[in-house]
Amino acid sequence: MTVTLLPGTVQADPDDVDISDNMSLLDNTPKRSPLDNGFNSDIAFWGDYAFQGNYDGFTIWDISRPRNPQIVSQVLCPGGQGDISVTNDGSLLFFSVDYARTSTSCTSEPTNSGDPEGWEGVRIFDISNLRNPDYVGAVATECGSHTHTYVPDPEGESAYLYVSSYGPNDAFPNCQPPHDSISIVDVPLDDPGSASVIAEPVLFPGGGAPGTSGCHDITVAPERELAAGACMGNGILMDISDPVQPRVIERVRDANFAFWHSATFNNYGTKVVFTDELGGGGAATCNEEVGPNRGANAIFDIAGAGSSRELVFRSYYKIPRNQTDNENCVAHNGSLVPINGGDMMVQAWYQGGVSVFDFTNSSEPEEVGYFDRGALSDEFLTVGGSWSAYYYNGHIYSSDIEQGLDVLRIRGTRGDRRVTFDVLNAQTQYQYAEGRQRGRLPSMTAAGDTEEAPVVVPGMPGESATSMSAAGAERLASTDRSLGLAETNEANEADQMFMHMMAPHHHQAVLMSRMAPSRAENPQVKALAARILVEQGLEIDAMQGWQARNDLPVTNEKKAYRQILGDPEMVEQMGMATRQEMRALRNADGAEFDAMFLDLMIPHHEGAVDMAVDVSLEGTDFFVQQFASDLLVTQEAQIWEMEQLRQAV
Numbered sequence: 001m002t003v004t005l006l007p008g009t010v011q012a013d014p015d016d017v018d019i020s021d022n023m024s025l026l027d028n029t030p031k032r033s034p035l036d037n038g039f040n041s042d043i044a045f046w047g048d049y050a051f052q053g054n055y056d057g058f059t060i061w062d063i064s065r066p067r068n069p070q071i072v073s074q075v076l077c078p079g080g081q082g083d084i085s086v087t088n089d090g091s092l093l094f095f096s097v098d099y100a101r102t103s104t105s106c107t108s109e110p111t112n113s114g115d116p117e118g119w120e121g122v123r124i125f126d127i128s129n130l131r132n133p134d135y136v137g138a139v140a141t142e143c144g145s146h147t148h149t150y151v152p153d154p155e156g157e158s159a160y161l162y163v164s165s166y167g168p169n170d171a172f173p174n175c176q177p178p179h180d181s182i183s184i185v186d187v188p189l190d191d192p193g194s195a196s197v198i199a200e201p202v203l204f205p206g207g208g209a210p211g212t213s214g215c216h217d218i219t220v221a222p223e224r225e226l227a228a229g230a231c232m233g234n235g236i237l238m239d240i241s242d243p244v245q246p247r248v249i250e251r252v253r254d255a256n257f258a259f260w261h262s263a264t265f266n267n268y269g270t271k272v273v274f275t276d277e278l279g280g281g282g283a284a285t286c287n288e289e290v291g292p293n294r295g296a297n298a299i300f301d302i303a304g305a306g307s308s309r310e311l312v313f314r315s316y317y318k319i320p321r322n323q324t325d326n327e328n329c330v331a332h333n334g335s336l337v338p339i340n341g342g343d344m345m346v347q348a349w350y351q352g353g354v355s356v357f358d359f360t361n362s363s364e365p366e367e368v369g370y371f372d373r374g375a376l377s378d379e380f381l382t383v384g385g386s387w388s389a390y391y392y393n394g395h396i397y398s399s400d401i402e403q404g405l406d407v408l409r410i411r412g413t414r415g416d417r418r419v420t421f422d423v424l425n426a427q428t429q430y431q432y433a434e435g436r437q438r439g440r441l442p443s444m445t446a447a448g449d450t451e452e453a454p455v456v457v458p459g460m461p462g463e464s465a466t467s468m469s470a471a472g473a474e475r476l477a478s479t480d481r482s483l484g485l486a487e488t489n490e491a492n493e494a495d496q497m498f499m500h501m502m503a504p505h506h507h508q509a510v511l512m513s514r515m516a517p518s519r520a521e522n523p524q525v526k527a528l529a530a531r532i533l534v535e536q537g538l539e540i541d542a543m544q545g546w547q548a549r550n551d552l553p554v555t556n557e558k559k560a561y562r563q564i565l566g567d568p569e570m571v572e573q574m575g576m577a578t579r580q581e582m583r584a585l586r587n588a589d590g591a592e593f594d595a596m597f598l599d600l601m602i603p604h605h606e607g608a609v610d611m612a613v614d615v616s617l618e619g620t621d622f623f624v625q626q627f628a629s630d631l632l633v634t635q636e637a638q639i640w641e642m643e644q645l646r647q648a649v
Contacts, residue, residue: 575607
């Protein structure tokens with residue numbers, strides 16, 4: 001199935017809301033200091049509380065009155081990216097750290113991927129006292145913790161965490177290749193401070209798809225003893241009947257997917273919706289140029305049973321509204337919306353907003369509601385919008401990167417409002433019973449009051465935390481640069497040089513790829529060139545957007561490219577083709593073009609990988625770090641693919 005994108009744009013004003021007639025925005029609460037400089041990220045729920053992750057810590061919300069959510073407390077504990085979950089009994093909270101720190105302390109300083117003493121992994125908080133969460137443990141995991149998934153112990157004695165991470169390289173002492181594994185953390189519920197890594201199962205012992213180095217995110221269905229993994233180059237199903245020994249039983253690829261990002265089961269465990277985060281979340285992919293089948297969802301039916309289950313592709317789904325070139329937009333995090341006798345999902349699309357779609361017919365998904373703010377900037381591409389949008393007990397909660405917390409409601413969808421939850425971690429999917437009213441929510445233990453809510457500043461695990469007012473925490477963060485990621489918002493010379501030089505480097509790849517449709521003979525070479533053309537064009541836009549929002553000169557990639565070609569030493573250092581080689585490529589045709597294209601593009605990609613490694617070791621800006629990490633994955637995958645192709649042409 002192909003989705004037709006509707007023409008049109010949204011106005012460049014985040015307060016200018018475009019919303020479907022059956023949806024209502026009930027409330028927006030902006031970010032509050034000291035977490036207002038960090039990106040908001042994922043969100044989890046327990047009882048009448050929401051727990052919103054942020055690159056600098058997390059916020060606990062009282063959502064007993066959804067039209068007027070109130071902050072209970074905030075925890076200042078930087079690390080990025082703040083993927084978050086809570087245990088079923090509401091006693092523990094887990095927080096992912098994917099940017100190296102000098103220690104486990106919440107007052108540690110940022111370091112880089114080349115630091116052998118650097119720490120990344122999972123932080124553990126006791127949230128029995130919601131106004132004063134207690135930092136009780138920290139577990140280092142290989143390559144850090146980009147995301148994690150809470151997996152309940154069938155015996156009820158532990159919480160297991162499936163930790164997903166990626167981006168290995170020989171230059172990173174704590175993240176060595178091949179890294180075809182995940183880390184499994186065992187958190188004893190009666191002694192969470194003793195948590196440890198108990199297994200590192202290799203999911204791809206024979207090697208995964210190109211670019212598969214671990215997983216980006218995993219969703220589990222505990223009652224079905226089944227998991228779905230989005231693993232960069234693969235979508236997978238796993239048997240988790242033994243939760244500490246997950247076993248891959250099916251894996252698929254999709255030519256339109258650049259980066260398998262996340263997965264959602266339907267309520268019956270008969271379908272999986274996988275997402276493709278084309279452009280890494282920082283690019284404008286919701287437009288006519290990119291089209292409806294990239295940066296989209298892929299809907300698969302699950303056929304068969306047991307270890308013989310297979311994933312059968314049915315269709316793509318992408319929001320049917322073009323966004324401006326200044327809006328990052330791509331499929332991201334979502335959850336099911338309970339309806340009677342069907343399948344419905346709400347999903348975040350960054351600045352594409354929030355979309356609710358019905359996929360009861362796997363081959364013909366259809367949007368049934370949406371909420372879409374205007375662009376944050378009408379001058380340049382910037383990062384913002386909805387990171388996660390989840391349905392919880394009659395309402396949709398959207399964690400907006402820059403705008404705070406949105407509370408929405410949708411009507412007229414055959415929705416089953418009798419379905420309620422005690423707890424929701426979107427990547428831990430329990431089956432709900434249609435039409436069944438659940439008992440009362442767990443008793444509230446702390447009421448929210450945004451104006452009086454304390455800010456908790458922990459130190460090392462097990463140490464007493466400091467509690468202060470928001471104003472006091474803001475003053476402290478402004479004087480102590482270890483508190484918060486503010487220092488990484490000030491890009492250093494390595495960050496600036498990387499973005500400046502990578503733009504013309506990418507431009508040459510774009511020029512080479514534009515030749516392929518009329519000159520290449522091998523269909524695989526043509527397909528590869530088409531992917532490079534889209535992906536690197538989007539990345540140029542993302543780099544220029546980063547420069548603009550950081551008040552840096554915006555690189556003219558064409559002018560900079562011509563300047564580089566005039567410096568043979570620089571051309572060689574960056575792995576780029578010379579003027580003579582580009583001229584020869586333009587004059588080549590058929591099999592000769594195919595061979596020459598690959599012979600030039602392989603060292604070109606290798607040059608990009610070297611540059612990404614260098615900025616990972618020397619840079620400080622967290623956006624650049626994530627951009628470089630994603631670039632490592634995609635470029636190394638394409639190097640492998642090109643090397644295989646070169647043997648055949």
